[in-house]
Structures are given as C-alpha cells and as structure tokens.
Amino acid sequence: MLDADVCYKALLASDRRFDGLFFVGISTTGIYCRPVCPAKKARRKSCTFYVTAAAAELDGYRPCMRCRPERAPTVAPYEERAATVSGIVARIQEGCLNGEADVEALAADFDLCSRQLRRIVREGTGASPIQLAQTSRLLLAKQLLTETDLSVTRVAFASGFSSVRRFNESFATHYCMPPSRLRQRGAVKQVGESLTLRLSYRPPFAWEDLLKFIERRAISGVEAVHAGSYRRTVVLGEYSGWVEVARNGESNSLVVRVSSTLAPALQLLLARLRDLFDLHARPDVIDEHLADHALLAKLVARRPGLRVPGAFDGFELAWRAILGQQISVRGASTLAGRFAEQFGEPAETPFKELTRLSPTPEAVLAIGVEDIAEIGLPLARASSLRGLASTCLHEPTLLCPGAPIQRTTDRLLAITGIGPWTASYITMRAHHWPDAFLESDLGIKQALGVKRASDIITASEPWRPWRAYAAMHLWMSLSED
Numbered sequence: 001m002l003d004a005d006v007c008y009k010a011l012l013a014s015d016r017r018f019d020g021l022f023f024v025g026i027s028t029t030g031i032y033c034r035p036v037c038p039a040k041k042a043r044r045k046s047c048t049f050y051v052t053a054a055a056a057e058l059d060g061y062r063p064c065m066r067c068r069p070e071r072a073p074t075v076a077p078y079e080e081r082a083a084t085v086s087g088i089v090a091r092i093q094e095g096c097l098n099g100e101a102d103v104e105a106l107a108a109d110f111d112l113c114s115r116q117l118r119r120i121v122r123e124g125t126g127a128s129p130i131q132l133a134q135t136s137r138l139l140l141a142k143q144l145l146t147e148t149d150l151s152v153t154r155v156a157f158a159s160g161f162s163s164v165r166r167f168n169e170s171f172a173t174h175y176c177m178p179p180s181r182l183r184q185r186g187a188v189k190q191v192g193e194s195l196t197l198r199l200s201y202r203p204p205f206a207w208e209d210l211l212k213f214i215e216r217r218a219i220s221g222v223e224a225v226h227a228g229s230y231r232r233t234v235v236l237g238e239y240s241g242w243v244e245v246a247r248n249g250e251s252n253s254l255v256v257r258v259s260s261t262l263a264p265a266l267q268l269l270l271a272r273l274r275d276l277f278d279l280h281a282r283p284d285v286i287d288e289h290l291a292d293h294a295l296l297a298k299l300v301a302r303r304p305g306l307r308v309p310g311a312f313d314g315f316e317l318a319w320r321a322i323l324g325q326q327i328s329v330r331g332a333s334t335l336a337g338r339f340a341e342q343f344g345e346p347a348e349t350p351f352k353e354l355t356r357l358s359p360t361p362e363a364v365l366a367i368g369v370e371d372i373a374e375i376g377l378p379l380a381r382a383s384s385l386r387g388l389a390s391t392c393l394h395e396p397t398l399l400c401p402g403a404p405i406q407r408t409t410d411r412l413l414a415i416t417g418i419g420p421w422t423a424s425y426i427t428m429r430a431h432h433w434p435d436a437f438l439e440s441d442l443g444i445k446q447a448l449g450v451k452r453a454s455d456i457i458t459a460s461e462p463w464r465p466w467r468a469y470a471a472m473h474l475w476m477s478l479s480e481d
Helices: 004-013 053-059 079-092 104-108 112-123 129-147 154-156 164-175 207-216 260-276 283-290 294-302 314-323 330-342 361-365 368-374 377-396 404-411 420-429 441-448 454-463 466-479
Strands: 023-026 029-031 047-050 194-200 223-226 229-236 239-246 253-259
Touching: 004 053, 004 330, 023 053, 023 253, 079 112, 079 129, 104 112, 104 129, 129 154, 129 164, 129 194, 129 260, 129 294, 154 164, 154 260, 194 260, 194 314, 207 330, 207 466, 223 239, 223 377, 229 260, 239 260, 239 466, 283 294, 283 466, 294 466, 314 330, 314 361, 314 377, 361 377, 368 377, 404 420, 441 454, 441 466, 454 466
Parallel strands: none
Antiparallel strands: 023 029, 023 047, 194 253, 223 229, 229 239, 239 253
C-alpha cells in the first residue's frame, strides 16, 4: 500500500533512493514517470501513485520519454534478478572490467553465461556492462583532469585504462576532444604520495554534528576524527591505504585526500565516501518536512542540514553493531578497537592514530569463537560475528547500497544473535534507507519521553519518508545533556 502524501514528498525531493519503488501518473499529460524524473514536478492533485509500471499503464498512462520508466532499477520481475544486477554493477564499479574486459569471468562469478549477464544488465540499467565500465572510467578521468595536476599518463591508469592510447581514443570518441583540453589552471597540487579531489554537497550541511556522531563510534586504529577532519584506513580488494576528508564550506564541497596506493580503486572509494557522508541528500526538502512537526521543529532549527551517516564498509558497520548490542556507545567503541587490533592487518599511514585495517569476513572466519570471545565477548556474540562473516562471504552484495531492503533484513534476522534493532540499524546506515526507524531504541524512547514502541510508531508516522533523519535529530538531542 502506498501513502500518497509520503510518495509526493519523495517525488518533490527527486530522491534516487526511491527510484523504482513507485511510479507517478500525471493526469494533465497522460504519462507516468519515475520519482527521479528531471521534468518539472506536477501539482499534488494531478498525481496518482502506483506500485508498478504495469498498474499505471492499465489506467491508461503512457511511459515518459525523459526518465524512461523501463530503466527503473527495480522493474525486473524477480527480486533475485534485481539483486544480481546490483551485485554486477557493484563489481563493475570496483573495476573488474578495467583493462582487458573479461565479461565471461564476471558472468561465471554469478553463475551466468555472458549472454544472460549482458541481457539482465541492459534490462536493469539501460546499458551494457562494457558501456557501464567505460562511462565510469571516463567520468573519473574527467574529474582527475579538472581537479588535479596529475599527468595525463597517470590519469589514464588511475581511472582504469590499460594504456594511454586507449584512453586518448576513448576520450576523443566520447567527448570529441583531447584530454588536455580539460586541464584547469586552478587544479589542486598533489602533496607527496597522495591525491586531492572534491565531492560536492547541497547546503546546509551540519558537518560538525556529523563528525561528533562518527567520533563517538570510531574504531580505534581504523578511523579517527581530528581537527575537523575524518581519517581512516582503507582496504578495497587488493588495494589498501588511507583517506582524509575535510569540509570546504566556501565551495560547498568536501576535500578528499587519498593515498596514491588507492588510485586504482578511486571509483569505488569515492562512491563509498558519498554514501558515508550522505552527499545525495536534499536537506532543504528534508528539513522543511520535519520542521512542520512540533516535536522536531526546534531540533531541526538547531541542526539544519543534519545528515544520516552511511557506512564506508557494510561488513564493518554490521560487526560494529553486533558488538554494540546491549552496551553503551563508549563500551562498544572499546570492543571495536580491541577487535580491530586483534584481527585486523597492520597499516602504514602518516597518521599515528591509524594503525590497523578493518577485519575482513575472511579474517573473521579464520578465527575460532573462543579466540574472538577473548576480547571480552560472550561466546554467543562471538558466534554471531562468525555467522555474519559467513553470510557476507557467500553474499558479497548483501550489505551494499541498493540491495533489496527486505531481503537483507530477512538474511540478517536469520543469523543467530541478530534481532530487529540490529537489523534496522544496519539497514539505516549500510543501505542508507531514509525511512528506516528503530522503534525499540532506548535513546529514541528517552528523547520522546515514551516507554512503548507503539507510541513511537504512532509519533513517527508524520515524519515519513525521512524517519532516519528524525532518529538522528533525536539521538543528537540526547548528546546535549
């Protein structure tokens, strides 16, 4: 069942996280669109909302030629197919088709033949696997050319091309110009063995409040907040290094400094950072909606532009959430630091506070339950960590943004020791689901002054579809005391 008022708010925000979850029929034009359609938004009385495109067509609406409803990410008839497409796209973004494109090997990883893979990717995204990889490489190269002073040769290899000749040919074919034409005199000079890039955001941005939230939950040795910046060690496949992120308020952007060892994984790294800092958000729309409700109006005015922090790594967030069950935030951070120190690989960085890489599913599975429990855990909770690692190892896309919410929730709840609160918290941050809400959370109950989950659910209904942002405001209000 669709709530028309909630759908219309999501439509006004053009929030890509709702893309494919519903369609809107416009009575004045006779067409139906995706919620991310770039066309001017229709008035509320002209809109009718549908769960599927087929339902809109049964009512006589024609598909929009601008947003192309057939390209909506969840139009595939089976949930399994949508999850497969999400996993394939994630692998392509990691650079698995860079260099000599091997679609056959990629298809084998998903138990498909190359023909099946090409078909379902085109149906799910509107492009072929090779086209997706090519576009991703070219867009990253364009950013490196305009924002850094790296040589064209280094840009070619950092963006995933196997040779400068192929890079130049692709640039000329797709952009009708040589790469050197994009050079900017104001490009940021590189410092030592690092690259500096910028990620834009929509103001306002409650950066200091977001850092406070992250700092309280930071994993000692893996991540740290220092002098208004966020630092962490990074492991992405075979590449490891570090990243530092600070805000440039004058240009409404985040300045990202990343070790050159991570240059081959820049595509995935930048996508992870956009999710971590919620750079896709529309704070104007979200704040206006939440401020209409008396319980939240003062909190929104105090922290305009408050974001919901995502997860740099879904598995890391999940094991951190398991460690935090039924204990304080400070206690959970202490356990997380011990866990990383014991089971994470050592890391070399220019920052004395960053010494370890975050443990991987493979590393956790190689450890016995008794050994995990020695950091100060009950055996049952240590067993839950191994169960999580096993699930993530067999389903690598389970905790990636874009994976089906209900499917992920069901998989998490099937792991012994993970309950509804933990599953919802993981969904809220790893999947960056804007309407996720933890009705059993003690902090939210305290902030609202209620004791029953049913009272929280009733109070939160008017906040949809931005209940995750409401939860952040409620949690932050407790920190003031």
